[in-house]
Structures are given as C-alpha cells and as structure tokens.
Amino acid sequence: MGVADIATDDFEVRPPKQRRSREAWNRVLDAGVMLLEDGGYEAFTIAAVCDRAGVAPPAIYARTSTKDALFLAVYEHGIARLRAEHAVFADVDRWAGLEPAELVRSAVAEMVGISLRHTRFLRAIVLTSAAHPEVRRRGSRYSRELGERFAKVLRALAGTITHDAPEAAIRSCFDTLFAASMIRVAYGPAFATPVPVDDQRFVFDMGETAVRYLLGGQYAPSGSTLPR
Template sequence: MTSENAASAAGLRIRPPRQERSRQVWARIPDVGVQVVEEGGYEAFTIAAVCGRADVAPPTVYARVDTKDALFLAVYEHGIAQVSASQEVFSDQRRWDGLAPERLVREAVTELAGVFFRHVRFLRAVVLISGAHPEVERRGSVHARRLGEEFTAVLLRAADRIAPRTRPPRPARASPCSSPRWYSASPTSPASPRRRPPTRSSPRSSSRSRPATC
C-alpha cells in the first residue's frame, strides 16, 4: 500500500467510542444516516443533516470520524449489515431440507425478491451512488457476489432432481437446398458459380418436370 492509499484509508477509519454514554449516542447515528441516504442519496447526506436528525452536536460525530465520506461508509456498512441479515435464510439448511424441486426454486426466488423489496429504498440509493463512488461500487460488488453465491447454492440442492428437458432432433429432409454449397457461398461471393443466361426452352422440354427450386 502506498503512502497516499494509507493516508486515504486512515481518513476513512472510525474511532469507536469508549464511554457507555458516547456509545449510546453514536448508536443513533447509523440508523439516522440510513434514513438520510434513503430519502436524498449522497447529495443530501451531510454531517449537519445527520446531526440535526439524530439531535447530536457535530463535535460528537467529528470525534468518531474525520470526513463526510468516512461517516457515509460507516452508514453504508450499517445498511448493508441489515440487508445481510435478511439473506441469512439462504444459509439456513433446515429451511430448504426436504423441499420438492419446484417448491424449492419458487420459494428461493420469493426469498430473494423479499430481500430486495424490504430494502428497496436503501439499495436503490446506493446503486445510484456507486456509479460515482468507487469504494461503494467495490463493496457493493463483494456483497452482491456473496448473495449470488448463497442463492445459487440453494438452487443447486435440487440440481440432481431436475431432469434436463431436451428436444429430440428433427429428421433430416432431402432437399435441393441441403447441398453444402448453398451455405458456403453466397450468390455474390467469388466462390459462387456463375449463372448461365436463361435459354429459351423448346415446347418438348417445357413439358418435362422441372426440378424443385429453393
């Protein structure tokens, strides 16, 4: 890690409170911060806005963090922890034991949708923020990957009981168009044979059966 990166990481650290009263006051900050993010996104998220809603003085926050970004990432982690708590259902083995494949897939999808619906305001806000905030994008990618892996693990429990549905091959039909040259060369390509100019057929030849055309 370079000195610049180390300084940046140090500026994002949280200094945990040591006294019980300070811990109680600080405990209100993340919940209020999530509400501010849900309502107004990163633009509305300021230390003054959080302090005003949490009814704490700004020095209380600055005693724990140095910058707005450090406070925002602490709030972000608090919100993501709530989302992670909702997705613990996927790691609950008893929840999925004995379910028929159709029911397992249906209920797994329902649970996944429930995770997003319960936290839709927070997730919508952080997705928009991640487009302009590399650290939020990085952390969000890690969380999304973990959620995807847990969801997939549930579905794979029924993989050996779901028979693949394959369509039987269609029988080949003899046709003048089935010659390989019809697929390997187009009428305008150099490999295409030149067509001879049409000749006027005699009455006798016109009565003969003509070959099928494509």
Template sequence: MGILEDGGHAAFTIAAVYERAGVAPPFLYTRTASKDALFLAVYEHGIGRLRHEREVFADAARWAGLSPPDLVRAAVAEIPHIFLRHQRFLHAVVLISSTHPEVRRCGSQYGQELGESFADVLRPVAAAMTHDDPRAAVWPSFGTVFAAAMISVAYGPGFAMPDAVDDEDFGRDMGETAVRYLLGGVTH
C-alpha cells in the same frame, strides 16, 4: 441511516447529520475523518442489515421437502423480498455505486455472498437441472434476478416495462423464468 433513506446521498450532509443527531458539529468532526467516512460507516451498517437477511438461505428447514421447481421459485422469491424490505436504503445507495469505488466494492461483495447462499440452496436439485454444469447455470439465474430486483428498487417497478407489475407478480415471474432456464421448462 434515516437521512440517507429519506433524501439519498445528496441529502447526507454533515449539517443534516448533526441536526438530526442533535449534536454540535465539533462532536461529529472528532469522531469521523470526513463526510465520506461517515457515509461509509452508515453504508456498512445498511449492508450489515442486508447480510443478516441472507440467513434465510441457511435455514435448511425452510427449503426441505420442496420439489425442484418449488425450491427454485422459493429461492428466487427471496431475492426481491430482501431487496424490498430494504428498498429505501438500496434506492439511496445503488446509483452511488457507479461513482463510488468503495460502495461498488462492498455492494459487489454482498452480491457475490448472496449469490453463493442462493447457489447453496439450489445445490440439492442440481440433478434435475438440464445443464451440463448446473452450478455454473445457477449464476445467470441469480444474476438476472439480482439485476432485475436492483433495477426495480433503484428506478421503480415500471422501469423498462410497458406495465408495472406488483411485487408478488414480479417475484413469481422471476421464479418462473428461473425454473424454465434451470429445469428445462418444468413448471409443476
């Protein structure tokens, strides 16, 4: 994982792996079919760590007693926090997803799972949402936060913005955007 996080996909070579692992090349070749198979195994490990982070959304006590705006803000804030905790891994692989079908498939599946967890947390405040179909309205909010956080991780916080914002401001701004969209401007 370290090679991928330190140098990205281009640095992830069989030579770099066996050098870092301190083993001879034949040792790796007997355990993996190709560089791509090894890369996918490392990628799956990284995605597994991200999947573990979704558990925060299953912690009912974490979300209990929050007002609708505070619940939306807190749920939204978790998305960039998860991505930031895994920034080195995500930065190394997010751009690969455009050219690697298996990385794209697995990343998309993870995004959908994360979106479902996010939607489940917001389900209790559906009655406060100003949309005819609150469940459907949650997905554009999630998609906006997911995409913005992923772009920030891939390209840096100042990408496509005149002024870079720090991570806390970014999460807060995304939360306020979601509150306004989902709850019709209620911000207190």
C-alpha cells in the same frame, strides 16, 4: 478532489468505547440511513445527520474526520440489516422437503424480497455506486456473498437442473434476477416496461422465470394467478 482520490485511511472510523458514546453513534448511523432513504446521497451531509440524530458535530468528528468515512459507516450499518436477512439461506429447515420447483420459487422469493424490503436504502446506494468506487467495491463483494448463499441452496438440485453445467446455470440465474431486482430498486417498476407490476407480481414472475430456466418444462407453473 473526487472520491477516487481519497486515501483509504480517510475512511477510518474510530469506534466508541463508552456506553453513552456508543448510543450516540448508533443514533448517528440510524439517522444516516434515514437520510439516505429520504433524499439519497444529495441529502447526506454531516449537518443533516447531526440534526436528524440530535447530536452535536463533535459526536461525529470524534469518530471520523470526513463525510465519506461517515457515509461508509452508515452504508455498512444499513447493509448489515440486509446481510442479517441473508441468514435464511443457511436455515436448513427452511428448505427441507421442498419439491424442486417450490425450492427454486422460495429461494428466488427470499433473494428478491430482501432487495424489495430495503428499496429506499438500496436505491440511494445503487445510484451512488456509479460515482463512488469504494461503495461499488463493497457492493460487489456483498452481492457475490448473497449469490453464493443463493447458489448453495440451489446446488441441491444439481441432478434436476436441465443444463450440462448446473453450477453455471445457477450463477446465471442469480445474475439475471439480481440485475432485474437492482434495476427495479434503482429506477422503479416502470423503468424497463410499459406495463409495470407491483412487487408481489414481480416476485412471482421472477420465480416462474427461474423455474423455467433451471428446470425446463418438466414442472408446471404455480398458476396464472398469484397466491393469496
């Protein structure tokens, strides 16, 4: 039976109620994230999670009865760390007073930077999602959530964006940058280019690409060299 054949009820996790049980469960979730970061889905087994977390199997089976339910609980635990960083897009002070080009560069740096800071975890998730419909469904929802936060910041530039449909341009910009980031995360910096660049240069290039696409030639690039 494949993942697509598993009933939704099999993904259920019974939350712990006592403090010691919660602490043990958090160790399980942390251990699961580390296993995915170290070895991907292939390394993720209930036995390996127990060993890494220092708990006996009953600590897991008291919460869930399947590997996939445990995997999805670990997935949500890891994704919660990324989503916490999305809060920067709701921080009004972070974006106040920025010139249009700098606003675009900063929004891109925040968005791309979140993915790059969590590369090891996201690599396992992206590669797993191709064969795991539930991960793909949840990943799509969270990606759209990030896209909306990114778009909300850039909507302040609607009158400056050099497109007849600013909203569509912002969405297209996000889709392009997000796709490039996920390819880099999943397959590494050398996958699509014979001249790979480091993460700092990648973020810089994505920012300049977004400025040119959204604002046209009216704003000079931030420079040919990276800021120190």
